[in-house]
Amino acid sequence: MSADKLDTYRRKRDPARTPEPVPAAGPLPSGGNDTFVIQEHHARRLHWDLRLERDGVLVSWAIPKGLPLDPKTNHLAVHTEDHPLEYATFEGEIAPGEYGGGLMLIWDRGTYQTEKWTDREVKVVMNGSRATGRYVLFPLDAKNWMIHRMDPPPPPRWPPVAEVRPMRPAERRRIPRDPGAYGFEFDFGGRRALAEVRDGRAWFYAEDGTEIPAGEHPGLESPGRGLPDLPILFDGQLTGVGDTLAYMVFDVLRLNTGDLTGRTYQDRRRTLDHLKLRGPHWQTTPWFPGDGEAMLAVARERGLPAVFARRLDGTYRPGGSTPDWLRIPVPDAD
Incomplete structure (x- = not known):
């Protein structure tokens, strides 16, 4: 047998x-x-x-x-x-x-x-x-x-980071009527930036593709321990947290030899969460499915400017603005 x-x-x-x-x-x-x-x-x-x-x-x-x-x-x-x-x-x-x-x-x-x-x-x-x-x-x-x-190296699969433009959220005044189809994140404010990590070091790029000088993000050149020794491209915000500068990461666009922009937001966030960023000034933005009104209430208590709503099945569209990603400003107190 x-x-x-x-x-x-x-x-x-x-x-x-x-x-x-x-x-x-x-x-x-x-x-x-x-x-x-x-x-x-x-x-x-x-x-x-x-x-x-x-x-x-x-x-x-x-x-x-x-x-x-x-x-x-x-x-x-x-x-x-x-x-x-x-x-x-x-x-x-x-x-x-x-x-x-x-x-x-x-x-x-x-x-x-x-x-x-x-x-x-x-x-x-x-x-x-x-x-x-x-x-x-x-x-x-x-x-x-x-x-x-055994074959020669393939041609580059994507443009250099300096040519990538972040996806932009569409502005809305209210939480979507179908909140269960969205994941919600806090908008921490600050400066939008892509971060390319290679060989344990990070390079930051502004929305127009220009590299942000190291002096404008002191202490953020190393994402800290825990990340795999592989090239990664993140999207996030350079934000003041107390007296220090932090990079609040809310998306991952490339991982090793893979372009993740065609994946759904839910899958990209699951990948990002599993990367377990542990740097002293690098943090993964928390996200919560479904309850946008509660997120707005917490954002108001913390003095944050807005909440992001991102469709769970939405893909990442570099350089574009899409209703799959909404920014809802915190309403003024009555």
Whole structure:
């Protein structure tokens, strides 16, 4: 009798405690051996999971830095247990304390062609919306592999940060009539700024794309501990908090090799929350779904100028003003 390829997967998961697919033991489905998925996994440490359909399962590797884009750089790929084919469409929150606990989002999925598949080398051509090109995986030992891009580096996927213009909220006088469709944030005032984080350092850009001199944001050059060592682009406000300057972050637009602007606000905020900014002068703006009137009342008590209302299913439109993002000024006291 052949070994159950999903036995390890099932032993690590309790179907009553995880939203992940846990199929019953039995014959494996047959497919075309041509589906891949890459999932962004906010577990104990952020990483990306590459899964390739092979003989009824998804053969899987955890890649801490995502796919390499330059053939001069190889990335670590940790071989993990085979996953069921149903996992190719899985997104969700795995409960804390469970195996792999954390947020799981699909970063890309598509088809691939196999050029070679042996115990010593897996060579494939991926055809996705983000992941394209020829890659080879090869083992260092039984668990640790490396992944190498065989094609030349792809062209830049997005303009430089200096050419990105923040999305602007539309002004409204009242909370939307369907508040359950929105997430609400405080407008802390201050100066709007994009922050590009690379190699543990931050560069800030004004709304017109000009770089903000370091002297105008003292103490904010380092976002502090906790962020992964990956390029990230944030959107937020440079705001005075007491006697100090803080960067209040309310959105994440790019993460590693991924442009997140096409994701919904709810997914971007979940990603931002899981990044757990911990710098002494960097803070993630709190957000609350549904109860905009209560937010306005708290904003008035705290002397804040306004509340933002952002549609949970709205995307980020650089440089545009959209009714998916509203700014509601705090009304004057009666």
